[in-house]
Amino acid sequence: MQPILQIEHLSIRFTQYAKGLHRRELPVIKDLSLTIEPGQVVAVVGASGSGKSLLAHGILHILPRNSHMEGRILYDGSDLTPKRAAKLRGHEIVLVPQGVTYLDPLMKVGAQVRGDDASPAAKQRAREALARYGLAPETEQLYPFELSGGMARRVLIATAVTQSPRLIIADEPTPGLDAKAAGRILGHFRELAQGGAGVLLITHDLELALTIADQVAVFYAGQTIEVASADDFADPAALRHPFTRALWRAMPEHGFQPIQGAQPYPGTMAAGCPFAGQCARSTPQCREAGEVPLHSWQGGMVRCLNPQTEE
Numbered sequence: 001m002q003p004i005l006q007i008e009h010l011s012i013r014f015t016q017y018a019k020g021l022h023r024r025e026l027p028v029i030k031d032l033s034l035t036i037e038p039g040q041v042v043a044v045v046g047a048s049g050s051g052k053s054l055l056a057h058g059i060l061h062i063l064p065r066n067s068h069m070e071g072r073i074l075y076d077g078s079d080l081t082p083k084r085a086a087k088l089r090g091h092e093i094v095l096v097p098q099g100v101t102y103l104d105p106l107m108k109v110g111a112q113v114r115g116d117d118a119s120p121a122a123k124q125r126a127r128e129a130l131a132r133y134g135l136a137p138e139t140e141q142l143y144p145f146e147l148s149g150g151m152a153r154r155v156l157i158a159t160a161v162t163q164s165p166r167l168i169i170a171d172e173p174t175p176g177l178d179a180k181a182a183g184r185i186l187g188h189f190r191e192l193a194q195g196g197a198g199v200l201l202i203t204h205d206l207e208l209a210l211t212i213a214d215q216v217a218v219f220y221a222g223q224t225i226e227v228a229s230a231d232d233f234a235d236p237a238a239l240r241h242p243f244t245r246a247l248w249r250a251m252p253e254h255g256f257q258p259i260q261g262a263q264p265y266p267g268t269m270a271a272g273c274p275f276a277g278q279c280a281r282s283t284p285q286c287r288e289a290g291e292v293p294l295h296s297w298q299g300g301m302v303r304c305l306n307p308q309t310e311e
Contacts, residue, residue: 002077004167004198005036005059010071012051012058025068028054028266029222032071033294036167036198041189043201043209043230045247046219047263052202053098056169059200060095061085075167090115094160096170100152103144110140113159129158132188134181149176157185161192168192171202186212206233206247218244221263221274224294227301240302242279273305281306 012029029051036042046052057063059073061082073080075093085093104112113126130139133154144152153176161168170189174182189199190212203209209216210230218226218241225241232238236248249257261278272289276282286292286305294303 001038003035003037003074004076005034005200006072006074006077007032007034007059008072008074009033010055010058010069010073012054012063012067012069014064015066015068026266027222029058031291031294032222032224034217034224034227036200038166038196038198039193040214041193041199041201041212042215042217043203043213044217044219045203045206045209047204049263049265050219051222051266052204052219053171056095056171056200056202059085059169060089060093062089091163092165093167094163094165094169096157096160096168096173098171098175100144100149100156102156103152105144107143108140109142109144109147109155113140113155113162115159115163125162126158129162130155133158133184150178150181153177154181154185157188161188164195165192165197167198167200169200169202172204173201174203174208182208183211207251207253218247222266223274223303224301225275225303227294229300232300240297240300240307241275241304242281243275246278273303 010029010032011027013025013027015023016026017023032055034042044052044055054063058069059080063069075088110126113129114122126140127137135151135154135158139151139155147155153173157173168189174185177185189201193199201209201213210233213230216228216230216233217224220243226239226244228239228244233248236245239245239248246259248254259278264274264277272287273282273292276286279286283306289305292303292305294301297307
């Protein structure tokens with residue numbers, strides 16, 4: 001079966017100017033590879049500043065002008081060029097954005113959910129989409145400023161999925177929602193995947209991701225450091241990277257055990273593994289090595305010189 005989305009060795013950097021005309025290149029995503037099959041939910045999990053949202057914008061080719069993207073992105077087996085992405089955006093490929101400011105403040109909700117189609121069938125689909133997320137029919141006549149934060153987020157999701165897309169990119173889709181509403185939204189993403197779509201769920205919440213994900217890609221400092229089956233998170237001994245294990249231990253049900261230190265900022269990383277400064281198992285080789293490759297290890301992928309599957 002042809003993957004819906006293939007990302008091969010994606011890197012994104014920004015050109016910045018400081019102290020007059022001094023120019024520097026700021027790498028934010030490095031050597032990222034990811035695949036989403038039809039019917040699959042892949043969660044990208046990482047802390048703020050790890051590059052997760054930039055991944056979504058890179059796939060859609062909506063990065064700022066001072067950005068530079070390298071690598072290859074394929075959709076249905078063909079290159080997803082800027083021209084092709086512009087044609088598919090909002091139809092076959094949809095983004096559920098992180099910020100509710102993506103709603104047009106001058107347009108009523110109903111018109112935004114329908115898009116350019118004002119037919120009776122489109123109006124009915126819009127009503128059904130709003131109702132699916134617990135929004136009453138009168139919501140159609142409201143402007144975004146009349147919505148609560150939770151309502152606005154549900155409108156964004158309804159707008160994205162009303163066209164029955166093949167690839168849904170959901171960037172932190174549930175902040176501000178109660179557990180019941182969040183569960184309903186995630187359940188709908190799961191239903192879309194069961195219907196043959198691919199879902200890329202971008203979140204900082206590992207516990208949330210594991211409720212629907214088939215596979216989890218863990219981000220750290222702009223790099224994919226592990227790709228694992230969601231089933232692997234049932235037992236930390238099955239996890240390969242020390243940071244992934246630290247995420248598991250930091251979950252409330254596992255004792256909420258934080259790790260010391262912080263993720264390095266883009267442009268400040270020294271040679272070697274970016275997690276070496278926080279890793280209790282790091283060696284001089286970890287700090288001095290060049291780029292650490294992502295490689296297969298015992299049923300998953302890991303970017304580590306000393307991966308383990310036993311405590």
